Each structure stands twice: as C-alpha cells, then as structure tokens.
Amino acid sequence: MKKYTSYFQIREDIEKGITSCQKLVNYYLKNIHAKKHLNCFLEVYRDEALARAEQIDQKLTRGQAGRLAGMVIALKDVLCYKDHALQAGSKILQGFESQFTATAVQRLLDEDVIIIGRNNCDEFAMGSSCENSAYGPVLNDLDHERVPGGSSGGAAVAVQTDMCLVSLGTDTGGSVRQPASFCGIVGLKPTYSRISRYGLLAYASSFDIIGIFSHCVKDCALVLEIIAGNDEFDSTVSQKEVPSYSTDLNYSGKAKIAYIKETLVNHGLNSEVKNKTLEKLDFLSHQGHTVEAVDFPLLDYVLPTYYILTTAEASSNLSRYDGVKYGYRSSNGHNLESMYKKTRSEGFGEEVIRRIMLGTFVLSANYYDAYYTKAQKVRRLIKEKTKKLLSHYDFIMLPTSPTTAFKLGEHTSNPLEMYLADLFTVQASVAGIPSISIPNGLDSNGMPIGLQIMADDFQEANLLAFSKYIMDN
Amino acid sequence: MIWRSIEKHTGMQVDRLIRDKYTVVIGLEVHAQLLTASKIYAPDSNQFGCDPNTNISVITLGHPGVMPKLNKKVVEYAIKMGLACHSEISPVNIFDRKNYFYPDLPKGYQLTQDTTPICQGGYIPIRLKNGETQEIGLFKIHIEEDAGKSIHAEGESDTLVDFNRAGVPLIEIVTKPEIISSVEATVLLSEIRRLVRYLDICDGDMEKGSMRCDANVSVMLNGADQLGNKVEVKNMNSIRNVQRAIDHEIKRQILELEKGNQIPSETRTFNDNSGTTSGMREKEQLNDYRYFPEPDLSPLIISKEWLADIKQSMPELPRQLLDKFISEYQLPEYDAQFLTDSKTMAHYFIELCELTHNYKAASNWIMGPVKSYLNDNGMGMSDFPIEPKRLSDLIKMADVGKISFTVASQKVFPQLLSNSNITADAVVKDLNLVQDSDTGNIQPLIDEVLASLPDKVEAYKKGKKGLLGLFMGEVMKKSEGKANPRLTNELLKKCLDQSFEQPLKGYRKRN
Numbered sequence: 012m013k014k015y016t017s018y019f020q021i022r023e024d025i026e027k028g029i030t031s032c033q034k035l036v037n038y039y040l041k042n043i044h045a046k047k048h049l050n051c052f053l054e055v056y057r058d059e060a061l062a063r064a065e066q067i068d069q070k071l072t073r074g075q076a077g078r079l080a081g082m083v084i085a086l087k088d089v090l091c092y093k094d095h096a097l098q099a100g101s102k103i104l105q106g107f108e109s110q111f112t113a114t115a116v117q118r119l120l121d122e123d124v125i126i127i128g129r130n131n132c133d134e135f136a137m138g139s140s141c142e143n144s145a146y147g148p149v150l151n152d153l154d155h156e157r158v159p160g161g162s163s164g165g166a167a168v169a170v171q172t173d174m175c176l177v178s179l180g181t182d183t184g185g186s187v188r189q190p191a192s193f194c195g196i197v198g199l200k201p202t203y204s205r206i207s208r209y210g211l212l213a214y215a216s217s218f219d220i221i222g223i224f225s226h227c228v229k230d231c232a233l234v235l236e237i238i239a240g241n242d243e244f245d246s247t248v249s250q251k252e253v254p255s256y257s258t259d260l261n262y263s264g265k266a267k268i269a270y271i272k273e274t275l276v277n278h279g280l281n282s283e284v285k286n287k288t289l290e291k292l293d294f295l296s297h298q299g300h301t302v303e304a305v306d307f308p309l310l311d312y313v314l315p316t317y318y319i320l321t322t323a324e325a326s327s328n329l330s331r332y333d334g335v336k337y338g339y340r341s342s343n344g345h346n347l348e349s350m351y352k353k354t355r356s357e358g359f360g361e362e363v364i365r366r367i368m369l370g371t372f373v374l375s376a377n378y379y380d381a382y383y384t385k386a387q388k389v390r391r392l393i394k395e396k397t398k399k400l401l402s403h404y405d406f407i408m409l410p411t412s413p414t415t416a417f418k419l420g421e422h423t424s425n426p427l428e429m430y431l432a433d434l435f436t437v438q439a440s441v442a443g444i445p446s447i448s449i450p451n452g453l454d455s456n457g458m459p460i461g462l463q464i465m466a467d468d469f470q471e472a473n474l475l476a477f478s479k480y481i482m483d484n
Numbered sequence: 485m486i487w488r489s490i491e492k493h494t495g496m497q498v499d500r501l502i503r504d505k506y507t508v509v510i511g512l513e514v515h516a517q518l519l520t521a522s523k524i525y526a527p528d529s530n531q532f533g534c535d536p537n538t539n540i541s542v543i544t545l546g547h548p549g550v551m552p553k554l555n556k557k558v559v560e561y562a563i564k565m566g567l568a569c570h571s572e573i574s575p576v577n578i579f580d581r582k583n584y585f586y587p588d589l590p591k592g593y594q595l596t597q598d599t600t601p602i603c604q605g606g607y608i609p610i611r612l613k614n615g616e617t618q619e620i621g622l623f624k625i626h627i628e629e630d631a632g633k634s635i636h637a638e639g640e641s642d643t644l645v646d647f648n649r650a651g652v653p654l655i656e657i658v659t660k661p662e663i664i665s666s667v668e669a670t671v672l673l674s675e676i677r678r679l680v681r682y683l684d685i686c687d688g689d690m691e692k693g694s695m696r697c698d699a700n701v702s703v704m705l706n707g708a709d710q711l712g713n714k715v716e717v718k719n720m721n722s723i724r725n726v727q728r729a730i731d732h733e734i735k736r737q738i739l740e741l742e743k744g745n746q747i748p749s750e751t752r753t754f755n756d757n758s759g760t761t762s763g764m765r766e767k768e769q770l771n772d773y774r775y776f777p778e779p780d781l782s783p784l785i786i787s788k789e790w791l792a793d794i795k796q797s798m799p800e801l802p803r804q805l806l807d808k809f810i811s812e813y814q815l816p817e818y819d820a821q822f823l824t825d826s827k828t829m830a831h832y833f834i835e836l837c838e839l840t841h842n843y844k845a846a847s848n849w850i851m852g853p854v855k856s857y858l859n860d861n862g863m864g865m866s867d868f869p870i871e872p873k874r875l876s877d878l879i880k881m882a883d884v885g886k887i888s889f890t891v892a893s894q895k896v897f898p899q900l901l902s903n904s905n906i907t908a909d910a911v912v913k914d915l916n917l918v919q920d921s922d923t924g925n926i927q928p929l930i931d932e933v934l935a936s937l938p939d940k941v942e943a944y945k946k947g948k949k950g951l952l953g954l955f956m957g958e959v960m961k962k963s964e965g966k967a968n969p970r971l972t973n974e975l976l977k978k979c980l981d982q983s984f985e986q987p988l989k990g991y992r993k994r995n
Contacts, residue, residue: 091549099548110542113549208780212548216779245551247782324779327583330592331546335645347643351585374583374774383776 012038014173016226018233021081021176025071032064032071032081032125039083039127043174049150051165051174053088054096055128063125070123077123078237082230084119085169085178087130090221091210092116099212100134100144103332103358105339113210114245115179115221115238122237127175130165134360135329136181136214138162139189139432142423143362150419151193153458157416160190160432163222167194170224177234178224183214184317185412185436187222188448192411192461195450197478199223199231202469203443204249206235207242213328215321218440228449228479232256235471254472262473262480266300268292269404271307279431281414283454288410291451291462291481298484303404309396310438312389314430317437319373319386326370332358365426390441397442401467406477409435411448411461439465449478498735502742506703508734509711510663514676515654516686517630517694518561524629524653525552525595532692536635536646544651546590551780554579558653559602559784561685562627563794565655566603568679568801569622573791574600577784579627583774587645588632596656598775601626602786608659608679609803610671611821620672621660628654655685661700661711666730670723673697677723678802682827690722697726701733703741712737713749717761720754729754733761805830813843822851828865832872839876842883849879853893857901870900878908887912887919891965921968923975926959929967930975933958944980952976 012034015021024030043055060083070076086092089099091109098104112120120126133143141149141164149164151157152172159168163180167190170178180187182200191198200222211219221238225231233256240253270292275285296302334340334354341357344350359367373382400407412432422429439446444465451462462481466474523530526543543550559577566573580598601624609619632650634643657676663669677695680686688695697720702712717733720726732754737747752761800808802824809820809830824830829850836846854875858868878900882892892908899911912918920926933955934941944951952973959972 089549097548104548107548109549110547111549209551210549213780244553246553247551247780323776327581327593327774327776330583330585331548331590333585333587333592335587336545336590337547347587371774374776376772376774379774 015176018079018082018176018230025081030081032067032083033061035081035083036060036064036125036127039174042172043128043169046152046172046174048155049152049168049172050147051131051149051159051168051172052085052128053098053100053131053146053165056095056126060125060127067123067125077121079119079122079124079233082119082123082177083125083127083175085128085130085166085175086116086126087132087136087163087166087178087180089132089136089181089212089214090116090179091212092126092129095129097129097212098145099136100132100146101332101359101363102145103339103355104337105358107338109210111210113221114207114242116210118238119179119234128169130163130169130178130180132165132180133162133186134363135212135325136162136183136186136219137325137362137366139185139429140417140419140422141165141190142419143360145360148419151416151458153195154416154456156418157458158193158419158421160193160412160416162186162190163224164190164193167191167196167198167224170194170196170226176225177230179234180222180224181211181214182220182222182436182440183218183321184440185433187224188436188446188461188463189412189432191224191448192450192459192463193416195453195459197223197225197228197231197450197482198448198461199235199471199475200439200446201235201239201471202249202445203440204247205239205251205445205469205471207238207240207245207248209242209244213324215324216328217324218317218321218443228447228475228482229257229260231447232260232471232475235475249469251469256472256475259472260476260479262476266295266406266477267404268295268300268302269305269400269407270302271310271407271409272304273307273310274409274435277413277434279413279434280410281454284410284412284414284460287452287454287460288408288462292408294484295481305400305404305407307396307400307438309389309393313393313438313441314434316386316389316393317433317441318369318430319382320390320441322366322370323374323383323386324370326367326374329359329363329367334358362426393438394442397438397444397465398467401444401465405466405470405473407465409463409465410451411435411463415454415456415458415460435463439463444468445471445474447474447478449482498738503738505705506734506738506741507706507708508664509661509702509704509714510666510669510730511661511700511714512657512659512663512669512672513698513700514657514659514673515630515696515698516565516657516676516680516688518558518653518655518685519687520555520557520561520653522555523651524555524558524627526651528651530652532694534648536644536648539648540650544590544647546592552595552778554781554784555653558627559786560794561653561683562602562625562655563786563791564683564685564798565657565680566606566625567795567798568683569603569606569608569625569657571603571606571622571625573786574602574604575786576600577602577627577786579778579781579784580775581778584771586631586634587643588634588647588650590632590647590650594629594631595778595781596628596775597626602784608672608675610668610675612668612671618668620662620668623658623660625655625657628656630654661702661714666727666734669699669730670727673723673726675802678825682799682801684799684827690720693721696721699726699730699733701730701737702747703734703737712741713747715747715749715761716751718751718753718764721756725754725756728759729761732759736761799827802827802830805834809833813837813847815843815847819844819847819851822855823847826865832865832868835872836876836879839872840879840883842879845879845883846876849875853897857897869904874900874907881908881912885919885921885968885970887917888965888969890960891917891919895965917966919968920963920966921971923971926963926967926972926975929959929962930955930972930979933962934979941980952980955980 093112097109138161140158141161151159166178166180171194187198339358341353446465448461581593603625607619630652632647677688702714704712
C-alpha cells in the first residue's frame with residue numbers, strides 16, 4: 012500500500028474504492044508492529060481501531076461519514092480518552108484510566124477519526140528528547156541512535172514512520188515543534204487558548220496547548236479547524252470564531268518577514284541549521300518578500316522566564332498525584348507524610364522531581380518576588396515586544412531548534428544543556444502566539460532541519476497558508 | 485456570668501483588677517457555605533447530608549485533565565453579602581491557588597482569592613446591650629472552595645475521606661480587629677448569621693459546619709502602641725462556643741503575660757468539653773501556601789449591568805425592616821427587634837400587617853400566643869401552621885370585640901393550630917363563641933352573681949374596690965367567656981354603685 016501524506020488523497024482514494032478504513036488501519040498496524048523497537052506507542056488499540064474502521068467504512072458506503080472518515084490518528088499520553096489508560100509517561104499514574112474524553116479528542120471522534128493508540132512521551136511532557144519516559148526512550152526512525160525530540164516524541168515518530176496519518180501532541184515550550192523538526196514533519200502550536208485544554212493533562216497551564224503533527228499543512232489546518240473553538244468545560248478557551256483554515260490555504264501577496272539577529276549569532280546554533288535558515292530567507296527575499304533582520308535583546312531572558320513560570324505551575328499542577336485517590340501509591344509509607352514522600356519519590360522520575368523542586372522554590376515566600384513575580388513581568392515584556400514586532404511584520408522566522416536530532420544520552424547528564432534545545436521555541440510559548448515548524452532540508456547526516464514561523468495571536472490562517480506556500484516552493 | 489462559669493470549669497482565675505489592665509482585640513474569620521444547587525467549579529450537587537462520595541465527579545476529584553468552571557451563582561451570592569455589608573465590589577477578580585497537601589484536598593491546592601477579594605472593605609453594624617450601635621469594619625469577603633472531609637471512624641486505623649464537601653462554595657468574611665469582647669464577637673456572629681439567612685445564601689448552621697468561625701484574639705496592656713501577638717482559635721461549632729473560646733483565650737493570655745511570658749503567634753484549637761484551647765501542631769504554622777494566580781480560570785469581570793441586576797434583586801435586610809417596623813408600624817423597638825430576628829418571622833409579620841391594620845395587636849399576637857406555641861414545640865416560624873390570612877381573621881375578631889382575646893387565644897387559636905382547613909369564623913360559629921354584647925343577656929347574670937356573693941358586695945361597698953375583678957370573673961364564667969368584658973364591666977359598676985343608694989330588694993331577701 013502506498014504511503015499517504017495527505018488526508019485529501021486518502022479520502023479521494025476511498026471514494027475511488029482504492030483504499031478503505033480497514034485497509035488503512037491494517038497498514039498502520041503492520042508498520043507499528045514492524046517498528047516496535049522505536050517505542051513510540053505505549054498502547055495500540057488494535058481491536059478497537061479495526062472495529063471502528065469497519066463501522067466507518069459502512070458509514071462511508073452509506074454516505075454518512077464525518078469529515079475525518081479515513082483519518083487514523085494517535086494521541087500523546089497526556090490526552091484523556093474515556094476508558095483508556097492515561098499515564099503521562101509516568102509511573103505515578105500506573106493503572107489509571109481516564110473517565111472522560113478531552114474536548115479536542117471528542118471533536119475528532121465526532122468526525123469519525125480512528126484512534127490507533129497512545130504515544131510515549133517525556134514524563135508529564137517535561138523534556139526535549141523523549142528520554143524522560145518511565146516506559147523507556149523513543150528512537151528517531153532516521154537514526155536509531157538519535158532522539159526524536161520531545162516531549163511529544165512518540166507522536167512525532169508515529170507520523171514520521173507512517174504508523175498513523177496525524178497525531179496530537181501538546182506544546183508547552185516547543186514539545187510539538189521541536190520533535191516535528193527532528194523528525195522532518197509539520198508540527199503546529201496554535202495560539203494559546205485557541206483549543207480547549209479540557210482533557211489535556213496539565214503541565215504548565217498558562218502555556219499548555221494541544222499541537223498537531225502531520226506531513227502536510229492542509230491536514231494540520233483541517234484538524235485545527237475541527238478541534239479549535241469555544242468549549243463549555245474550559246473557561247480560558249478563546250471565544251473567537253474558528254475560520255475554515257483548510258479551505259483557504261492560498262498565500263498570495265508579499266509577506267513582511269523578520270528574523271531575529273540574536274538567534275543567528277547564537278553560539279549554540281549549528282552551522283548547517285544556520286545556513287539552511289539563511290538560504291530559506293534568501294529564497295523568500297528573491298521571491299519578492301520583505302526579509303529584515305531585527306533585534307530582540309530579550310532573547311536571553313526567554314528561557315529563564317519560561318523555566319521559572321512553567322516549573323512554578325507544574326509544582327502545583329502535579330500536587331494531585333499524591334497516592335491518595337488514584338494511580339501509584341508506595342507501600343513503604345508508614346504514616347501520611349511518609350506515604351506522600353515515598354509515593355512521589357518513587358512515582359516521579361528525576362526530571363519531574365527537579366522541576367517540582369524548582370517550581371516550589373520559586374514560589375516559596377522568600378524567593379517569590381525575586382523569581383516568580385519578576386518572571387511574570389518579564390513574560391509581559393517578552394509578549395509586548397514580540398507583538399510589537401508582529402505589528403510591523405507578518406511573520407518572524409527562525410530555526411525551530413539550534414541543532415538537529417542529537418544522540419541519545421548526549422544531554423542527559425546536564426539538564427541546562429538539554430534546556431537549550433528549547434531556546435528558539437519558548438518565545439512563542441511565553442508570548443502565547445501561534446508557531447509552526449516545517450521541514451527545511453537535511454543536514455550532512457541526513458537528519459531533518461526545521462524552520463519555525465511565528466505569527467501574531469490568532470493568525471493561524473495566514474501562518475498555515477504561508478507555511479504551505481513555502482513547502483510548495 | 486459566663487466569665488465565672490469558665491473559671492469554675494478551668495480553674496483559671498483572673499482578678500478583675502488585673503483583667504482591667506488589658507485591652508482585648510479580636511478579629512473574626514467567618515466561613516459560610518453557599519446554598520447554590522451545584523458546586524463552585526463542578527456540576528455536582530451541593531446537597532448536604534448525602535451518602536459519602538456520591539456528589540463527586542472527575543472535576544471534584546481533581547482527575548488529570550479536568551478544569552474548573554466557575555458557578556456564576558456563587559459570585560452573585562458573594563456580591564449580595566458584600567452589598568449587605570457595604571463593601572466595594574471588585575470589578576476584576578483573579579482566583580489564586582493556595583497550595584498544600586492534605587488527603588481531603590483533591591487537587592493539592594485550594595482555589596481562593598488572595599489578592600483580589602470580590603468584596604473589599606465594608607462594615608457590619610451591631611447593636612450593643614446599652615442600645616448603642618457599633619460598626620465593625622471588614623477587611624474583605626472572598627470566594628473559595630471547601631475541602632472534603634476526613635473521617636476517623638472509631639476503632640478503625642484507616643482514615644476515610646468523603647469528597648462530597650470538596651468544591652462546595654464558600655465565602656470567607658474577614659473582619660478588622662475591631663471587636664473588644666467576646667460578647668461583641670457573638671453579637672457580630674449572630675448578625676452575620678442573620679444576614680446570610682436573610683439573603684438566602686447560607687443556612688447559617690454552625691453545628692452542621694455550614695457556618696464556621698475562627699477568632700483571632702490578642703491582648704495588650706491598656707494604651708500600648710503595639711497589638712499583642714495574635715492567636716488564631718479554631719474549631720468552635722456554636723456561637724456559644726465562640727464566646728467560651730474567646731473568654732478562655734483572653735484569660736489564658738493575660739495569665740501568661742502576668743507571669744512574664746510571651747504569647748507566641750499560633751493556631752489553637754478549642755475543646756468543647758474542657759472549655760479550653762490548646763496549641764495545634766507546630767507544622768501547621770510553617771505552611772508556605774505559595775499562592776499564585778490560577779491559570780485555569782480567566783479573570784472574572786463584574787460588569788456594571790450584572791452588579792445592577794444583583795442590587796435590584798437584594799431583599800430587604802433586617803436593619804431596613806427594623807426601621808420600617810418602628811416608623812411605619814409604630815411598634816416599640818423591643819417588638820421590632822423580635823419580629824425581625826428571622827426572615828420568615830419578619831415576612832410573616834409583614835403579610836399579617838397587610839391583612840390587619842392593628843399592628844400592635846398583631847405584634848402582641850406574635851409575641852404572645854404564637855411565640856409560646858413555637859417555644860413549647862421547639863419550632864421555628866417556618867413550621868408555624870396558621871397562615872397569615874387565618875390568623876389575621878382571628879386578630880380582627882378579637883379586635884372588633886366579636887370574641888374576647890381570652891376566647892380567641894385559648895379556644896379558637898388551638899383549633900386553628902390543629903386543623904389547617906378551618907377558619908376562625910367557623911370555629912367561633914361551631915363552638916358558639918360569639919361575644920355577647922346584649923345587656924338583656926348579661927344583666928341577669930350580673931344580678932345572679934351579686935346575689936350569690938352578698939358578703940363581697942358588702943365589702944366592695946365598704947371600699948374594697950379590688951373585688952370588681954372577682955365579680956367580673958364570675959360573670960365571665962357564667963357566660964362561658966362570651967360576655968363582652970367592656971360591657972360587663974360597665975354594667976357591673978353601674979349595679980354596684982346603684983346599690984349604694986337603694987339596695988335591691990332581692991339581695992336582702994336571699995340574705
């Protein structure tokens with residue numbers, strides 16, 4: 012069976028009788044089985060997917076199928092799906108099954124997607140390499156010694172290796188864009204609050220957003236237009252109307268593009284990544300678009316701001332995993348306090364514990380103003396400055412990550428080195444603006460390079476159209 | 485009196501002279517559970533007394549992935565209390581997380597308002613015994629969620645947790661430290677309870693825990709320029725216990741200071757049996773709650789229109805009704821106080837006054853027969869079985885002299901109580917109780933009574949005018965209570981005074 016990289020091809024072929032949901036599911040299941048060693052699925056919903064495929068095939072024959080019939084997807088292990096296990100790549104949620112379905116997932120189900128399984132990820136979405144899962148690391152299919160990026164690495168590899176067409180990840184500081192870049196696919200982080208977070212297991216609530224992995228921009232646009240929008244279960248979600256992103260993807264006219272000088276002189280930036288980025292900027296300039304270098308002196312503060320605020324929120328969000336109500340409970344506790352301590356020490360991995368400690372520290376009475384309050388102020392500045400740039404320019408362009416996929420274990424001994432992998436992605440997260448990573452060639456090792464494009468709040472339609480234009484040219 | 489009883493109980497003695505050297509400063513923190521149909525952030529029922537863990541959903545239990553959704557009714561109720569207390573209503577409200585670990589706290593944090601309470605400032609006027617009104621200032625009233633309940637069953641080593649209460653909406657009313665005695669504290673607490681009940685936002689039941697009070701108590705030498713260290717006393721489940729706890733705490737602190745000891749700032753718990761307070765674990769006080777703004781809730785904006793709607797829906801408050809009863813109904817303050825004590829009572833009375841215009845008579849009825857019936861049966865006004873219409877008919881009958889007050893209260897009233905279908909009119913007809921105002925019927929009875937008591941008549945003539953009551957009583961008895969008392973009185977006097985001049989033959993004959 013041929014490899015599909017677009018849902019529209021699939022739907023066309025289904026109409027022509029060339030393929031069917033059942034054929035597709037069998038094909039993906041075969042790939043999943045063949046590439047088990049990549050460890051990108053924590054659970055495969057084999058029987059369920061096959062049964063659903065049969066039902067949807069019947070619906071298709073009757074002409075009653077939803078807008079996503081024939082789309083097979085996978086979910087990062089932080090998205091709730093009723094009666095299915097939810098572990099966030101952590102031991103602490105051992106045996107836990109969600110009792111409800113995330114709003115975004117439900118909207119996809121309502122349009123007849125088939126969910127094929129649950130993807131491995133960094134524990135509680137904390138990490139940039141997918142090495143922080145309690146269920147073992149995920150491997151990059153292009154080089155098994157290299158990481159797929161994180162934290163949504165499993166979901167990225169599932170699309171990379173044709174185990175499903177589209178997958179949902181979550182992006183708090185780059186967790187969709189960076190693995191998309193490392194795996195050579197498209198990864199979209201929409202505007203903060205564009206999609207309901209109900210059913211997204213929280214890491215840092217004021218940053219978290221569901222993101223989409225796909226091969227082509229159009230699939231991304233289609234899924235976004237279905238899952239985005241108002242939701243009665245999330246009072247922070249945007250009430251703004253959702254445009255039909257997938258039907259209006261033609262970019263005509265000339266764009267004004269800024270690139271941030273500081274990103275291209277950063278000493279951590281790999282020269283091949285830099286060159287590919289400059290080449291693309293050159294190309295766009297030759298196409299008649301305006302490309303200008305701008306200063307963004309706050310770049311140095313983006314990462315510290317991000318880590319202070321996200322760890323603060325995480326330390327609180329993860330308090331509920333205490334062994335009292337569900338999930339893992341240590342049997343070594345002899346009273347309430349030791350039950351708490353043992354449960355959390357045994358149940359959480361090293362990186363999660365590090366971030367909880369950091370977050371607890373920055374919120375503690377003696378350091379609150381020096382860290383948390385200051386970081387909130389800096390966040391506002393970063394947002395204002397970024398938005399100011401975007402009032403002059405349509406897009407900001409920069410590499411998705413300073414490097415291509417690094418080797419397993421390369422940064423595990425030094426967390427700060429690992430945090431630098433997020434250097435270019437956190438700006439959009441801190442500012443809450445939409446950002447996408449699209450493939451931008453390969454390095455000399457054959458590893459993919461990602462190009463990141465940021466746009467102003469709720470400018471997804473423009474961002475997607477322009478991304479498609481770049482990928483098509 | 486209470487002072488003495490505590491001394492007896494605890495063996496603590498503080499000389500009045502020593503006590504008078506100190507100034508007491510008290511502030512209250514009152515939690516009131518709001519009577520909304522559902523919880524503050526989840527659609528679960530907010531009904532009290534259900535089987536454990538039946539009013540719980542994934543949101544209440546803090547399952548991964550859930551988000552809170554604010555119940556607008558909670559906001560409305562909190563604003564009502566704020567308006568009743570003359571507070572400023574914050575147009576922009578941020579919710580904050582208060583982080584701590586406890587098994588009955590499902591999310592590991594409580595959602596509260598740390599920096600932007602919905603109601604800022606304000607005051608509650610209280611009436612002191614000497615008749616003066618004192619305004620007790622408020623710092624704030626804020627919205628928060630209740631925690632679940634840990635249950636330590638007797639003989640069980642395990643602690644069980646009931647999450648029904650988790651997420652029940654609360655308001656916390658925080659007063660300024662402007663209370664100077666335990667009596668003032670209890671008067672304030674009673675007033676708060678009356679307000680929440682009038683507003684229908686909380687049932688005010690301290691025993692059930694739907695209203696809870698913590699007291700911050702400190703003492704200092706008179707004229708000192710710095711307040712003493714404050715001690716927070718918790719776990720008082722009645723207004724009386726709040727008074728006991730504060731009294732004990734004042735004494736304890738004074739005794740410590742007199743011994744030359746410092747009062748550490750701490751949290752103490754009140755023990756109902758011993759009437760004393762004791763220090764809670766040191767750890768409770770080392771909690772750093774790490775408040776920060778809740779990112780799962782958008783800031784709550786109170787629009788002018790919304791606020792105006794809520795203002796519009798405010799019921800009349802006890803103080804307004806008190807004024808109305810005094811000025812409009814011309815009632816003595818004592819009556820007005822009694823009648824406005826509860827909302828059901830006040831509203832019953834207003835209804836009554838729409839049906840009868842003898843307000844004082846209506847008040848006498850409520851404070852007389854109605855009150856004793858309620859007291860005898862341990863009932864509240866809401867349980868009172870006679871609707872205002874039936875009672876007003878009865879009051880009118882007595883008022884116009886169709887029946888006497890005695891007949892009305894002793895014969896008709898009990899019938900109305902026991903039979904909810906019957907009217908006063910029917911009872912009076914049935915039992916033939918219409919007051920007799922016919923001289924032709926009463927005069928023979930008078931004649932009969934005077935004839936039967938010649939000695940007394942003699943005594944009356946000699947000046948023992950007090951005997952008139954006796955004659956009245958006898959005539960009333962003979963008339964089975966129906967004789968019009970005023971007319972009877974008149975006729976009796978006339979007879980007796982006449983007999984001074986020309987004694988009636990008949991009397992002598994019988995003699």
